[in-house]
Amino acid sequence: MKSEEIAAQLSEKFGDKVIESKLGVVTPWTVVDPGVILDVCRFVRDDQRFLMDHLELLGGVDFKDRIEVVYIPYSMKHGHRHTIKCRLPRENPRIQTVESVWAVANWHEREAYDMFGIVFEGHSDLRRILCPDDWEGYPLRKDYKFPTRYRDMPV
Amino acid sequence: MTLNMGPQHPSTHGVLRLELQTDGEVVHSARPHIGYLHRCFEKHAENVDYPGVIPFTDRMDYVASMNNNLGYALAVEKLMGIQVNNRVRCIRIIMAELNRIASHLLAAGTYGIDMGSYTPFLHCFRDREKILDLFEETCGARLLYNYNWVGGLMYDIPPGFEKKVIDFLDYFEPLVDDLNRLLSYNYIFIKRTANVGILPPDVAINYGITGPNLRGSGVKFDVRKDEPYLGYEEFDFDVQVGVGEHGPVGSCYDRYIVRIKEVKESCKLVRQAVAKITPGDVQESIPKRVKPPAGEIYMRTECPRGELGYYIVSDGSLKPYRVKVKSPCFTAMSAFHEISRGAMISDVIAIVGSLDIVLGEIDR
Numbered sequence: 001m002k003s004e005e006i007a008a009q010l011s012e013k014f015g016d017k018v019i020e021s022k023l024g025v026v027t028p029w030t031v032v033d034p035g036v037i038l039d040v041c042r043f044v045r046d047d048q049r050f051l052m053d054h055l056e057l058l059g060g061v062d063f064k065d066r067i068e069v070v071y072i073p074y075s076m077k078h079g080h081r082h083t084i085k086c087r088l089p090r091e092n093p094r095i096q097t098v099e100s101v102w103a104v105a106n107w108h109e110r111e112a113y114d115m116f117g118i119v120f121e122g123h124s125d126l127r128r129i130l131c132p133d134d135w136e137g138y139p140l141r142k143d144y145k146f147p148t149r150y151r152d153m154p155v
Numbered sequence: 156m157t158l159n160m161g162p163q164h165p166s167t168h169g170v171l172r173l174e175l176q177t178d179g180e181v182v183h184s185a186r187p188h189i190g191y192l193h194r195c196f197e198k199h200a201e202n203v204d205y206p207g208v209i210p211f212t213d214r215m216d217y218v219a220s221m222n223n224n225l226g227y228a229l230a231v232e233k234l235m236g237i238q239v240n241n242r243v244r245c246i247r248i249i250m251a252e253l254n255r256i257a258s259h260l261l262a263a264g265t266y267g268i269d270m271g272s273y274t275p276f277l278h279c280f281r282d283r284e285k286i287l288d289l290f291e292e293t294c295g296a297r298l299l300y301n302y303n304w305v306g307g308l309m310y311d312i313p314p315g316f317e318k319k320v321i322d323f324l325d326y327f328e329p330l331v332d333d334l335n336r337l338l339s340y341n342y343i344f345i346k347r348t349a350n351v352g353i354l355p356p357d358v359a360i361n362y363g364i365t366g367p368n369l370r371g372s373g374v375k376f377d378v379r380k381d382e383p384y385l386g387y388e389e390f391d392f393d394v395q396v397g398v399g400e401h402g403p404v405g406s407c408y409d410r411y412i413v414r415i416k417e418v419k420e421s422c423k424l425v426r427q428a429v430a431k432i433t434p435g436d437v438q439e440s441i442p443k444r445v446k447p448p449a450g451e452i453y454m455r456t457e458c459p460r461g462e463l464g465y466y467i468v469s470d471g472s473l474k475p476y477r478v479k480v481k482s483p484c485f486t487a488m489s490a491f492h493e494i495s496r497g498a499m500i501s502d503v504i505a506i507v508g509s510l511d512i513v514l515g516e517i518d519r
Contacts, residue, residue: 026233027453053360057453057466059479070466070479072453076360076374079381083453104363107489115197130190130518139195140477 001049003028006082009050013043019087029070029083034095037071037086041101044073044082051075052082058098058108060116062142067093067116073102088118090141097123115140158500162191166269166504169514171488173503182503185495187488192518200478205231205445206305208478213299215480216516218261221254221290222458224303229384230454230465231305234447242435243307244385248428249320250290250302251385252421256327257286258459259367259414259421262511266411267338269508270347275338282330285323292316306441317429324422331418339415348411349402352494352506356405362490365483366461367417368510371397371410378457390427392420407509414511446473460484460511480519484512 001009007021007030017033017040032040044050052073061068067088074081086095097120099106109120110129117138120126128135134151137144147155161172170191176183196215200208212227213220225247232239264279287297293316294302294309302309338344354364356372369376377394379387395416397409449471455464461483468477487510495506 025450027451029451055363056455056462057464057479057481059466061468061477061479072464072466076376081453102363103358103361103493104486104489107485128190130193130195132190139198144198 001078001080003080003082006030006044006050006080010040010044014040027083029085031085031087034069034086034088037069037084038096038098038101040084041071041073041098044084045101050080051077052080053077053102055098055102055104055108056081058105058112060112060118060140062090062116062140064090064142066090067118069095069112069118071098093118094121095119096121099123114138117141160503162188166508168265168507168512171507171512171514171517173491173507175500175503177500180499180501182495182498182500185492185503187491189485189488189514189517192514194519196519197478197480200475202474204473205447205475208475209304210299210301213301214515215482215519216458216460216463216484216513217298218513219254219258219459220298220300221250221302222258222456223463224300225251225385226454226456226458226463227465228303228305229456230452230467231445231447233454234450234452234467234469235305235442235445237306237440237442239307239440240435240437241431241433243437243440245428245432246308246312246437247303248385248387248390249425249432250293252424252428253286253289253320255421255459256418256425257283259418260286262414262459263334263338263411266508266511267344269504270344272338272341272344275334278330278334278337282327285327289316289319289323292319304441305445307439308437311437317432320425320429324426328419328422331415331422335415339412345401345408348407348505348509349400350406351502352407352410352498352509353403354405354410354490354494358490358493359405362493363486364461364490365486366457366459367413368410368461368483368487370395371413371509372405373397373399373409378455378462382455384454384456389431390424392424395420407505410509410511444473446471455481458483460513460516461487463516482516482519484510484514484517488512488517 017036019031021030044052052075054074057072071084114128158175162170172188174186212223260279260283264276267275359372447469451468455462464481466479470476
């Protein structure tokens with residue numbers, strides 16, 4: 001399916017929960033309301049027209065006024081993909097976990113939590129994954145200050 | 156009992172720590188702890204200009220650096236709309252496939268050591284050295300190449316390089332059968348791997364596993380075939396999948412043997428690419444300033460360990476706004492507790508080795 005059709009189907013199904021789409025670029029995307037992300041992900045995985053059973057990428061981007069969570073699901077059967085994004089506030093970003101849809105999201109969400117401080121509600125094991133457990137701050141945020149010491153050791 | 160395996164355990168292939176809950180010899184649950192090699196490549200990438208990111212990509216999967224460079228270069232080229240000429244494409248394919256052979260040789264050799272057989276390792280490394288010599292002659296480096304630049308290549312190949320590559324293939328291809336006799340068809344090796352670490356195809360897809368690990372589970376999927384880049388669609392090669400010759404499909408043996416079969420396919424690809432090479436300037440499309448328009452791109456390529464994806468957000472300046480790497484080893488490791496449930500402790504070694512992980516890429 002072409003990205004235009006995917007975006008149209010998403011708009012038809014979720015109505016005004018689909019906020020914005022950008023099509024006709026190298027990587028077309030659709031922004032949806034964070035409240036419906038779990039339903040959107042279930043829909044694109046289970047619907048026979050989509051069958052996006054493989055989550056290629058899940059990550060955060062800090063845009064200084066907001067944080068975006070980016071999901072790129074791909075269909076092994078149909079060979080199509082579409083980027084789905086959610087916009088969250090920088091203060092206390094929270095969104096539902098999608099690990100029940102794609103098991104691989106478990107570790108990707110832990111990484112996004114580690115790097116951006118995005119809290120995935122309902123996640124089974126939300127711990128830091130790359131940084132030590134007692135690390136302070138979220139390194140990939142744009143206003144991150146590099147620490148000079150960690151546990152009394154110079155970094 | 157709780158048992159810590161690693162981070163200094165020799166068969167974890169790097170600094171990986173596994174927390175095993177065991178009952179006697181049986182593993183109830185395994186929890187991988189990663190991050191010992193975390194250098195925050197993605198933060199570094201936001202602070203250097205686009206060409207400056209390429210040496211950092213080398214240091215992710217340090218046994219397949221050519222492929223890592225290639226994925227990043229292709230992503231930026233696609234974002235900028237740069238087309239490269241045929242010579243660049245052919246040289247890139249030769250380098251990528253030679254690096255795939257070198258990487259699979261390392262995987263097979265170290266897997267032999269894990270399973271208690273030292274000789275295949277020496278054979279594999281002897282031949283891998285010859286590939287590294289070819290790379291050294293081309294770009295001066297043996298491991299971290301910085302060779303694929305945005306829009307072209309660092310240097311053209313030296314005179315007589317094509318002949319040396321063909322000579323190497325003529326020498327090497329019969330030796331794959333030697334390796335098979337030494338290791339792949341070895342009775343003990345088969346017994347150690349063929350019924351161990353079964354990964355069913357639906358679980359593999361759900362965990363986002365790609366590359367030889369996915370094909371070992373019998374799923375015929377290869378980015379080079381299903382979403383071709385660099386003109387791979389013009390080349391004749393087969394996608395090898397695990398067929399379960401000695402046990403259920405998706406076992407450690409299938410993941411291993413897929414790599415050996417892929418080495419032969421890569422040899423075929425290199426021969427075709429050498430035949431297709433045409434004269435040209437490898438630096439003609441390198442832009443003076445790499446300044447992509449504002450936008451974003453997701454580009455994935457088939458690396459020896461699976462599909463490596465680059466998600467790049469550009470704000471129209473000289474530095475990338477965000478570079479996110481989707482690492483194939485990271486997703487493979489996230490399924491580890493699923494694969495190793497109920498295995499014996501000694502089989503955990505077999506499973507880690509068969510996934511062929513590189514911790515530099517998991518931790519980035």
